Amino acid sequence: MAAATDKAAQPVAATVDRRERSPLGDAFRQLLKNKVAVASGLFIIILILLAVFADYFNAYALQGYSDALGPNQPPYAKQVLQDNNARPGVLSQNPSLEGFVYWLGADNLGRDLWTRTLYGTRVSIAVALVAGTVSLVVGVVYGIAAGYWGGRVDDIMMRIVDFLYGLPLLIVVILVQVYFKSLDRTSENASLVSYLVDIDQAMGGMFFIFVILGALSWLSMARIARGQTLSIKEKEFVEAAKSIGARPQRIIFKQILPNILGPCLVQETLEIPGYILTEAFLSFIGLGVNAPTPSWGIMINEAFQGLRSHPYALVPPAVALTLTVLAFNFLGDGLRDAFDPRLRE
Amino acid sequence: MFVYIIRRLLSSIPVILLLTFVIFALMRAIPGGPFDFVGDKSLPKAVTANLERRHHLDWPLGWQFSSYLLGDDITAGICTGLAFLPGCDAVQASAGAGVSRGLIRGDLGMAMKQRGRTVNDLVAESFPISFQLGLLALALAVIIGIPAGILSALRQNSWLDYSSSFIAVLGLSIPNLVLGPLLIWFFPLTLGWFQVATWGAKPPFILGVLPTNFFTWEFWSHAILPAFTLGTGFSASIARLTRASLLQVIREDYIRTARAKGLREQSVMLIHALKNSLIPVITVLGPLLVILVTGTFVVEQIFGIPGMGKYFVTSIGNRDYTVITSVSLIFAVLLVLANLVVDIVYAWLDPRIQYS
DSSP: OHHHHHHHHSOHHHHHTTSOOOHHHHHHHHHHTOHHHHHHHHHHHHHHHHHHTHHHHSHHHHTTOTTTTOTTSOGGGOOOGGGTTOOTTEEOOSGGGTTOEESSOBOTTOOBHHHHHHHHHHHHHHHHHHHHHHHHHHHHHHHHHHHHHOHHHHHHHHHHHHHHHHSOHHHHHHHHHHHHHHHHHHOOSSSHHHHHHHHHHHTTTOHHHHHHHHHHSOHHHHHHHHHHHHHHTTSHHHHHHHHTTOOHHHIIIIIIHHHHHHHHHHHHHHHHHHHHHHHHHHHHTTOSSOTTSOOHHHHHHHHHHTTTTOGGGGHHHHHHHHHHHHHHHHHHHHHHHHHOGGGOO | OHHHHHHHHHHHHHHHHHHHHHHHHHHHHSSSOTTSEETTEEOOHHHHHHHHHHTTTTSOHHHHHHHHHHOHHHHHHHHHHTTTSTTHHHHHHHGGGOOOOOGGGTOOOBOSSSTTOBHHHHHHHHHHHHHHHHHHHHHHHHHHHHHHHHHHHHTTTSHHHHHHHHHHHHHHHSOHHHHHHHHHIIIIIIIOOSOSSSOSOOSSOBTTTBOTTTTSHHHHHHHHHHHHHHHHHHHHHHHHHHHHHHHHHTTSHHHHHHHHTTOOHHHIIIIIIHHHHHHHHHHHHHHHHHHHHHHHHHHHHHHTOOSTTHHHHHHHHHTOHHHHHHHHHHHHHHHHHHHHHHHHHHHHHOTTOOOO
16 A cells, blocks of 8 residues: 555656657557547447448348348348338338338338448448558558668659659549459450459459559658658667668668658558548449449449439438548547657647 | 749650650550440441541551651651651551641640540630639638638637637548539539539630639539539648648747737738748648649539540540540649649748749
8 A cells, every 4th residue: 555655656757767668659659648539540440340240230130131132142232122212211112021121221223221331331441451551561661762772763763753643643543443444344365364353353343443542552652751761861870770780671670660650650541531532433433343332432423313302312321431531530630649749748 | 933944844844745655555555445336336347447547546656656746747757757667657558547737736636536526626615614613612722721720820729729620620521522412412402502513604715714704693603512512622621731830830939039029910920920831831732733633523523514524534434545645634734834833932932942
């Protein structure tokens, strides 16, 4: 008892400084103090869980009708023509779905909107994670390489980035997507291309979107990583590491990478909404995932077509898309504040 | 300064040409051609061959690009002079069948899917509309964004600051894809206000780009919703940036000096702080213009506006090679010009920046 009060009487700083501290751990502790960012993070985690376990959380499974319309059909593709454009909260007219409630309504083919929105989460989350990871890894590696070796290498690498930066991104995305989409009609014999097309079809048309977005979105990451590397590599601790004979890979992985990872992560989080929106837009104009795989972009397009008579169909995908983008923006803002030492008390 | 502008423009030419060539070549690498189908029907082989000959699709890629850039006569001329170059026989065989006068003479080419129309015609009709929409959105973004940012910086940590910051994140996060249909549902469909689709201004345009009916309800009833859709996100990011930048500037020493010598608060803020705090805002206007360009594209789709954006989707899908190449080229040129203007405004705002 006496020991406990003694501890409390000690100055706080003395106990804190004994722990080993890393820049990432510090930032994480700071982030936990930001309620909005924590809530956004939780929202994203829930979204990921819903995406992974969509088979258990769709309306058919929740209401116990999983096999009512034949077990082999994925839930998001179950069409019930008697129930087309069912309003939110309406009971199904189909005899085998007696008692089934369309909580959010159904689309013009009688497909449950809650189920389709839920499976649409998969596309958006997958695009966010895959394109985010690819652009983070490629951009950071490229940026560190340019920044660390500098000189001529840096010049050439950054001119390439400048050029790619000048490309109108959306035009190139559409071009490449049209290219990939036209492949399935032309490739007949077994080759790498037809193999890739098979992968794409198995993923409902998501694979090529991953490839395109990942391949084209690492540019700003490379610039940030390079700039950070340039400033870190002049610091005394890097000099110290060099003077005791540390090899480049040790300096890069032990000195530079941990110190630049923070700003890069922040930037990546703030870019994720862009990937989600690009996918949604591609799907909106019919160049995204293949029907019947649901994507929020496709759903918004379908709802938009029937806006006059069935405006409620717009609500689920619109709310889902907005909340997801909002959550990533809040989380990114929180991360940025957390990584900014000037904002700490 | 003048020399600097000329040098910037000249140095951007190779980049723009390279970019145009990339689009030019990528487009032709996509399976399927412009003359495979007309509507749903396929054309007789002889007709297709004739059309392809007219547009030089039977030439090697390099010569096609040369025809696009320099025109048929100059390309044929090069081939007569340097006949040993590969592919020259094809060029000489059918140079006379073509109609390209070349980019260097301001000819953007013939549209392949719309018979008898030149890309110049299409651009002259659609570019002013995209331009008007983009300009309105930018104006809206600046008019809302900068005052909102200033207000929340001056009243930092007040309810005004919190609510405007919250609205800004909200505005930043609501996608055009959502906002557009929502606005259409709300105003024209439910309340009967404004128009659902299309654009109010028609050619001829003043100076080639400005609407003649700017002061009429016909123009604004079409323009308000798309401009608002496009401008919301920008105004939010401008507001956030203005706030952050102004908060940084008012902690600088020269602001303390200005206050210490007894200047009125108004002139400290408006003359000393604001001007300097706008420099980072101007920086993002460059990239913002880029987003604006691609943004119009989404909004034009939603609101059915006959601007240039629609050609990206339709002409890539149609394999209309000349249209997509020329439209991309125009956007590339616009981006270069936008960035140049931003740099010039920089130098005006911050005299320490010198271009030579």
